[in-house]
Amino acid sequence: MPTQISTRQKLINAAIELFATQGVTETTTKAVAELAQVNEVTLFRHFGNKHGLLLAVISESAVFQELGEILRQQAQQTHTTAQAIKWYASNRLTAIAQFPELVLSILGEAQQYPVENRRIIGKYINQISRDVAEYLATVMQREQLRSQLPVEKLASLLNYILLGYAIIELATETNELNDREEFLNDLVKLFLGENIVSTTSTENVIDLPANLVHAILQQAKKSGLRDYALVYVLFATGLSPLDITRLERSHQISDPHQHLLQITQGAVRQVPVNQWIMGKRYGSYTRNPLTQWLKSRKDNSSALFVNDSGMPITEQEIKARWQELTKELITPEGKVPVIEQAQQTWCVEMLVKGISIEDLSILTGWSSTKLQPYARRAKEKLALEQALRLDQKA
Known part of the structure; x- marks a missing residue:
C-alpha cells in the first residue's frame, strides 16, 4: 500500500522543485499550490506566505534536518580530529549536492527576502555551527587537543569554506576544484596546522x-x-x-x-x-x-x-x-x-x-x-x- 504524503509535505516538495527551477523570487504561491494540487489558501494556512514556506524548505531539507543528532552519533564513531573534519566536510558537500539548484537560488536571492526571514535563515546557519562546534569539541577532547581559536569560530570558518567551495563547484565549470578528495585532505591540513595543539604535556x-x-x-x-x-x-x-x-x-x-x-x-x-x-x-x-x-x-x-x-x-x-x-x-x-x-x-x-x-x-x-x-x-x-x-x- 503506497505511503500517503501529507498536504504539508506535498507543498514543500512542490516548492523545492519550483525554487530550484525558477528561483525563489519568480516562484508564486499560486504556482506552488497548483503543482501540489491543493488550494492556495491551504498553503497560507500552513506557512503564512511564500517566505514562511521557504523557511520550512530550509529547515526540513537534508542539509539541516537532524544534523545535530547525526553529529552526536558520529562523534562516538570518530577517533581523530582529522577524521572528524574530513567526514563532516564530505557529508555536507554530499548533502548540498542533492539540491544544487535550490542552494544556489536561496543564496543568490537572499538579499531580496524580508529582514525577518534573513534573520531566521541566519539562525539555522548559527545552529549548524553550534552543532559542529559540539561535534569537534567532543572529538578533540577525547584526543586531548585544543584549538587556538574558539571552537565555535573554528566551526563557523569550516562552514564558510565548505559553502564557498560548494557554490564554486555548483556554479562554475572550472576544473581546479574537481578533485574533492584532494580538497578534503587540504582542508584537514589547513585546520589542523598550528591551530590545533595538544593539551597533553610531559607532566x-x-x-x-x-x-x-x-x-x-x-x-x-x-x-x-x-x-x-x-x-x-x-x-x-x-x-x-x-x-x-x-x-x-x-x-x-x-x-x-x-x-x-x-x-x-x-x-x-x-x-x-x-x-x-x-x-x-x-x-x-x-x-x-x-x-x-x-x-x-x-x-x-x-x-x-x-x-x-x-x-x-x-x-x-x-x-x-x-x-x-x-x-x-x-x-x-x-x-x-x-x-x-x-x-x-x-x-x-x-x-x-x-x-x-x-x-x-x-x-x-x-x-x-x-x-x-x-x-x-x-x-x-x-x-x-x-x-x-x-x-x-x-
Whole structure:
C-alpha cells in the first residue's frame, strides 16, 4: 500500500522543485499550490506566505534536518580530529549536492527576502555551527587537543569554506576544484596546522612503573579469567575501554607468529597483542590471558568481553572493574592508578622499544602532535636508563 504524503509535505516538495527551477523570487504561491494540487489558501494556512514556506524548505531539507543528532552519533564513531573534519566536510558537500539548484537560488536571492526571514535563515546557519562546534569539541577532547581559536569560530570558518567551495563547484565549470578528495585532505591540513595543539604535556603523561603494572595484572589474575584478560588487553594493546567494548570475537587474529585485534570503528586499524609487558612475558601468541578467557566462554555472544550477565561489557563496567582491582595500589605519585595510565604506559613502552612516532600513530589512530609528549617521556626514560648504565660502569 503506497505511503500517503501529507498536504504539508506535498507543498514543500512542490516548492523545492519550483525554487530550484525558477528561483525563489519568480516562484508564486499560486504556482506552488497548483503543482501540489491543493488550494492556495491551504498553503497560507500552513506557512503564512511564500517566505514562511521557504523557511520550512530550509529547515526540513537534508542539509539541516537532524544534523545535530547525526553529529552526536558520529562523534562516538570518530577517533581523530582529522577524521572528524574530513567526514563532516564530505557529508555536507554530499548533502548540498542533492539540491544544487535550490542552494544556489536561496543564496543568490537572499538579499531580496524580508529582514525577518534573513534573520531566521541566519539562525539555522548559527545552529549548524553550534552543532559542529559540539561535534569537534567532543572529538578533540577525547584526543586531548585544543584549538587556538574558539571552537565555535573554528566551526563557523569550516562552514564558510565548505559553502564557498560548494557554490564554486555548483556554479562554475572550472576544473581546479574537481578533485574533492584532494580538497578534503587540504582542508584537514589547513585546520589542523598550528591551530590545533595538544593539551597533553610531559607532566601529565604518567606511565606506570613495571612493578605496579605487574601487580595490577596479578590482582586481575586472582579475580578471574575475564578480569585477567581485560587488564592484559589494556596493557598489551594500548586500547581504550571504549575500543575494547567494540571488539568482537571475530576481530581476533591469532597464530603462532602473531596475535592481532582488528579495530573496525573510529580509526580503523589492526593492533598487536604483545607477549611482553614491561619486561615480563605473559604467555604466547596462541596461549595468553585473552585466549584462555575466550576458550573458557560458554555463551554465544559475539562480543570479545561480556559482563556477569552475559551481555557485551560497557565502558563504565570496564572502568568499574579497574577501580576494584587497583583500589589498594598506589603510584609513585601517591595516587590510585587510573585506567588511562594503562594506555599511556603502553605508548611510552612502545616508544622506548624503538617504534617511530609515525608507526605508533598508525597503531593508535592518534596524530603525531598528540604523541609528541609521549615521545618526550620515552626519551626521559631512555636517558635515565643510560645514566644508570654509566653509573654501573664507573
